[in-house]
Amino acid sequence: MKRLLDRFYLDPYLLLLIGMVVLATVLPAQGVWAGVVDRAADLGIALLFFLHGAKLSREAIVAGAKAWKLHLTVAATTFVLFPVLGLIVQAIPGIEPSLGTGILFLTLLPSTVQSSIAFTAIAGGNVAAAVCSASFSNLAGIFITPLLTALFITGKSQGFSTDPIVSIAVQLLLPFLAGHLLRPWIADFVTRRKAMLGYVDRGSILLVVYTAFGAAVLDGLWQKVTLQELALIAVLSLALLAVVMGAAVAIGKALGFSREDRIVLLFCGSKKSMATGVPLAGVLFPAAQVGAVILPLMFFHQIQLMVCAVLARRFAATTGEAAEQGTAPA
Template identity: 50%
Template sequence: MPVRFRPDPFTLMLLGGLVLGTMLPASGPAATLMSGVATAAMALLFFLHGARMDRRTVVAGLVHWRLHLAALGATFVLFPLLGLAAGLLAPGLLTPALAGGVLFLSVLPSTIQASIAFTAIAGGNVPAAVCAASASNILGMAISPLLVAALFHAQGGGFDWGGIGKILLQLLGPFLLGQALQPRLGPWLGRRKALTGVVDRGSILLVVYLAFSQAAVGGLWARTPPSALLAMLAVDAVLLAGMLALTTWGSRLLGFPRQDEITIVFCGSKKSLAAGVPIANVMFAGQDIGSLLLPVMLFHQLQLLVCAALARRHARRPDAAAIAPAAPAGARILAPR
C-alpha cells in the first residue's frame, strides 16, 4: 500500500480508544473520575490553543474578507444544508443515532493544521488559510452549538440546552484567557510543541474512550447493524465529494484566482474532529455520544486521505511551482485536527 494512504498514528490511536472503550468500558466511580479529568483536559487544551495562536497572523489575514466569507459560508451554511439533505434522503439506511451523528458532523468548524498543510502543498494562499481556519475554529465555538441547538430541535433530537453556556465557560473562556496571555506564553509554547501535542491528542483520546465506554454499556453495537455502518461510510464519502465539488465550482463562479480557490476548497470542505469531540462531550453530556462521534471519526480519516491526494494533484500542475508558497514550519499532511 502506498505510504500516503496509510492511516496516521493518531487515527490508529483513535481506533484503539474505540476498541478499548468497547471491550473494557469504564463504569461507576472510575467513569466519573475520568469524566472530570477529561473536562479539565479539554479546558487546558483550549487554553493552550488560545495561548499559541498568533494574533498578528489572524489580523493580517482579515483583509481578505471575500475569501473568508466564502470559506465560512461553506463550513457553516452549505455543509449543514447537505447534512440535512443526507438525513432526508437516507432515513431508512442509517439508524436515528447515526443520522444524528451525520447532522452533528455537518455543523462542526473546519480543521486548522490540515487545512494549512494541504493549502501549502497544493500551492494555495497560505496566509489566508491560516486566518480562515483559525476564524472557523474561533467562531465555531459559538456557531456550532447554536446550529446544533437549532437543527436537533427541528428534528426532535435531544441535547443539553445548557450546553451552549457550558461551551462558553469550558471552551471559549479558557481560549480567551489563553489569548490574553499569548504575548507571554506564545513563544514558550512554540518551543514546546510536544507538550501541546500530548494535551491535544491525549484529551481527545480520553473523551473518545469514555464516549465508546458509555456507548458499549448502552448497547450501541447491538442496535447498529453492519448495513448502517456501510451506509454511514457512503454518506460521509458523498458529503466530502459534494463539498469538494461545490467549493471548487463556487470559487470559480465567484471569480477567485486559483490560489484562493485552493484555500477555499481545503478550508471549506473539512471538519474538525478535535473541535467535535469537546462540543459533543459538553452539549450531549450524559447521552450516547459514541453514535455522534462515529461519523465524525470516519469523515476525519476520509478527508485526510482524499485531500492529501487532491493536494498532490494540484502540486503536480505545470503552473504550481511558480505560485506555490513555502509550507509553514511543522506542516503535516496527516494532521489530527
C-alpha cells in the first residue's frame, strides 16, 4: 500500500482527511454531540498552535535571517501575488460563490513549514533560509491572513467586526506565544516526542475537518456543490500552482538569486498550509460555511504535494548529474 501511495505521490494523511469528509457526510455531529465535538475541536486548535509555538526555533530563524531579500520575495509571492490571482479567479463567471470564497481564502494563507523545508532539502536548496522563510510565513499568517480575509471576504459581506480578531488572539495567538515562551523548558520534550505530537497535530485538524464538514452537510453542502464544480476546483488549483511556480522561477532569475535560493523561493513561495488554514477557517467563518471554504484547500494541498515531489526529485537528479560531471547546475 505504501509503495502504491509513494508511486502516485499520494499523501496518506489526505486519505484520512477524505475519510473524515465521508464520515461527516454519513454521520454528521448533531444535537448535544455537536456541542461536545465543537468544544473538542476548539481545544485541539489551541493545542495545535501551542505546539507550533513550541517547535519554532529562534536559532534556525537567526541562522537564515540574513537572506532578507529572499524572505521578502517569498512573503510577496505568498501574500501579494497569490491573493491577486485569487481575486481574479473569484471574479470568473459561473463559479459557485462559496467555492469562489474558498479559492480566494486559499490564496490568503501562509506557506507550509515541514513540507517546504523537506522539499527544499531534497532538491538541494538553502535549508536554513527555507526554515526561516517558512517559519516567518506561518507566523505572519496568523496576523496577515485574518486581515486579508476581513478586507476581501468577510468585511464585504458582514462589515468589519473585532470578533474574529478577539477569537484569533484567544484561540490561536495566545497558545502560540505560550508554547514559544515555554520552549526553553519543553523543547527537549517536544523533540523527543516529535512523532507522538505529530499525531496530536494531525488529529486536531482531522477533528476540525469533521466538525466543519458535518455542519456544512447539515446545511446542504452536497446539494450545492456538483461534480463539475469539484473538477473545476482541481483545474483551478493546478493552474494557480503553475502560474505561481512559473512566476517564482522568473522572479528568482531576475533578482539574481543563487540556485539554492531559487529553490527556496519555488517551494516556500508556492505552498499553502492546511495546518494553519483549517483552524483559521474555523475561527473566521460561520460553522456551516467552513466545509465549503476548506474544500479548495484540500484539493490544492494534494496537488502541491504531488507536483513538488516530482520537481524536488528532478532537482536532486540534476544536482547529482552535475556533481558527477564536475559542473555546478544553473
